[in-house]
Amino acid sequence: xxxxxxxxxxxxxxxxxxxxxxxxxxxxxxxxxxxxxxxxxxxxxxxxxxxxxxxxxxxxxxxxxxxxxxxxxxxxxxxxxxxxxxxxxxxxxxxxxxxxxxxxxxxxxxxxxxxxxxxxxxxxxxxxxxxxxxxxxxxxxxxxxxxxxxxxxxxxxxxxxxxxxxxxxxxxxxxxxxxxxxxxxxxxxxxxxxxxxxxxxxxxxxxxxxxxxxxxxxxxxxxxxxxxxxxxxxxxxxxxxxxxxxxxxxxxxxxxx
Ligand SMILES: NC(=O)c1ccc[n+]([C@@H]2O[C@H](COP(=O)([O-])OP(=O)(O)OC[C@H]3O[C@@H](n4cnc5c(N)ncnc54)[C@H](OP(=O)(O)O)[C@@H]3O)[C@@H](O)[C@H]2O)c1
Numbered sequence: 045x046x047x048x049x050x051x052x053x054x055x056x057x058x059x060x061x062x063x064x065x066x067x068x069x070x071x072x073x074x075x076x077x078x079x080x081x082x083x084x085x086x087x088x089x090x091x092x093x094x095x096x097x098x099x100x101x102x103x104x105x106x107x108x109x110x111x112x113x114x115x116x117x118x119x120x121x122x123x124x125x126x127x128x129x130x131x132x133x134x135x136x137x138x139x140x141x142x143x144x145x146x147x148x149x150x151x152x153x154x155x156x157x158x159x160x161x162x163x164x165x166x167x168x169x170x171x172x173x174x175x176x177x178x179x180x181x182x183x184x185x186x187x188x189x190x191x192x193x194x195x196x197x198x199x200x201x202x203x204x205x206x207x208x209x210x211x212x213x214x215x216x217x218x219x220x221x222x223x224x225x226x227x228x229x230x231x232x233x234x235x236x237x238x239x240x241x242x243x244x245x246x247x248x249x250x251x252x253x254x255x256x257x258x259x260x261x262x263x264x265x266x267x268x269x270x271x272x273x274x275x276x277x278x279x280x281x282x283x284x285x286x287x288x289x290x291x292x293x294x295x296x297x298x299x300x301x
Contacts, residue, residue, distance in 0.1 A: 045178055045223065045264045048073040051122040055103055055163060056130030058085040060232025061182065064257040065127065070096050072261075077116060077123070080130070103130050103159030104151065113166035124174035126167045128160035129182040133197045133234050149196060156200035157207075164211065172218040179215070180223045181208045185276030187226065188283040209292055212269065223264070226272035226280055230256045251275070 052069050056062035057078025070076045070093045079101035080086055086098035097120075101112045117123060134152045136144060160181055171177040187205040190198035205224065212222035231241070231250040242249030251274045263271040272280040 045125075045221070045267065046176055047261060047265050050125045050176060050178075051075040051077070051120050052125040052127060053077045053079070053116055053120075053123050053167070054127040054129055055079050055101065055159070057089065057098070058082050060234060060253065061227060061230060061256065062127070062129040063089060064253045065129065065260065066096065067093055068257050068261055074125075075120065075122065077120060079112065103163065104154040106162060109159075109162050110166055113163070117167075117170050122174070123167070123170065124176050125178040125180065126163060126171065127180040127182070128163045129180075130159055131156045131182065131234070133194055133239075135193050135235075135239065136196060137193075138195065152196050153200055156197065157203050160204060161207065168215065168218070168220065171220045172215075177218075177220040178223060179211070179220055180225060181211075182225045182227065183208065185226055185228050185272070185279035187280075188276075189279040209288075213296065222269070224270050225260060225264075226270065226276040227256060227260075228273055228275035228277075228279075 047069070050069070052066075052074050054062050054066050054076065057066045058080035062078070062080070066076050066078045066089070075095070075097075076093075077097045077099065078086060078089060079099045081100065081102050083098075083100050086100065090096045090098050099112045099116060102108055132152055132155050134148055136142070136148070138144065164179055164181075167179070171179060181204055183204045184198075184201040186194065186198045187201035190202070205226075208222060208224045215222055229248070229250040231252055256273055259273050260271060263273065270280070270285065
């Protein structure tokens with residue numbers, strides 16, 4: 045992916061990975077439009093990065109998403125890259141004796157799965173008219189090897205990975221490149237209360253946001269379509285992406301999209 049002179053719309057730009065990528069793209073000479081629910085944060089980030097713009101957006105609201113996508117395309121017709129990054133991670137336990145809150149389940153699935161699917165649906169027709177069109181989905185190393193304490197989160201990320209594989213093929217003839225960023229554990233605001241900042245006893249800790257962003261930019265520039273970073277590369281390899289890709293080609297070969 046060319047890392048300059050794009051117009052980039054990013055969901056979840058108020059903190060962590062979305063903010064880090066937004067600022068890095070901004071520094072490289074792209075017009076960046078960030079979104080999120082917290083307007084104060086959006087304002088502050090735009091003030092610190094002159095030229096960056098924002099829209100308030102809750103990706104779980106279909107109506108708001110359609111309105112914001114329409115307004116963003118009207119105001120920034122050069123948008124040629126959309127990054128679906130917004131996500132939440134909720135700890136839950138399905139063993140008997142634990143309460144499962146349906147509203148929380150819905151929120152996690154709507155944010156992490158339906159959100160990116162609707163974002164793509166809202167922008168694809170426009171992207172197909174733009175040079176260098178790119179759609180980026182942010183999944184997780186946990187899409188490949190789930191972590192038991194976050195069962196629904198991991199299922200949404202596995203679904204994002206599976207959907208991204210198909211989307212990439214469906215959009216090939218429309219010349220929209222589809223990239224998946226597969227982050228490892230990164231030091232951000234993600235996670236439920238009680239999630240440790242590191243697990244020294246297991247020798248595990250998060251990658252710094254700065255290192256993650258730097259490595260991601262390098263990989264994006266290399267033209268990779270599946271950008272697994274740090275320890276996520278090991279987790280993705282555990283699911284043997286080459287084997288999956290061969291099987292994917294084999295089952296899809298006889299069918300038209
Ligand atoms: N950090 C990690 O270890 C890690 C590892 C693998 C994958 N990831 C993925 O990376 C992505 C970014 O996460 P992060 O680690 O940077 O977490 P973060 O610091 O908590 O950032 C999450 C972002 O998502 C936005 N968001 C959450 N719910 C939203 C909604 N309903 N509508 C719109 N925006 C919403 C938040 O903005 P508002 O609250 O302002 O709306 C925030 O900007 C997520 O998809 C996450 O699953 C993270």
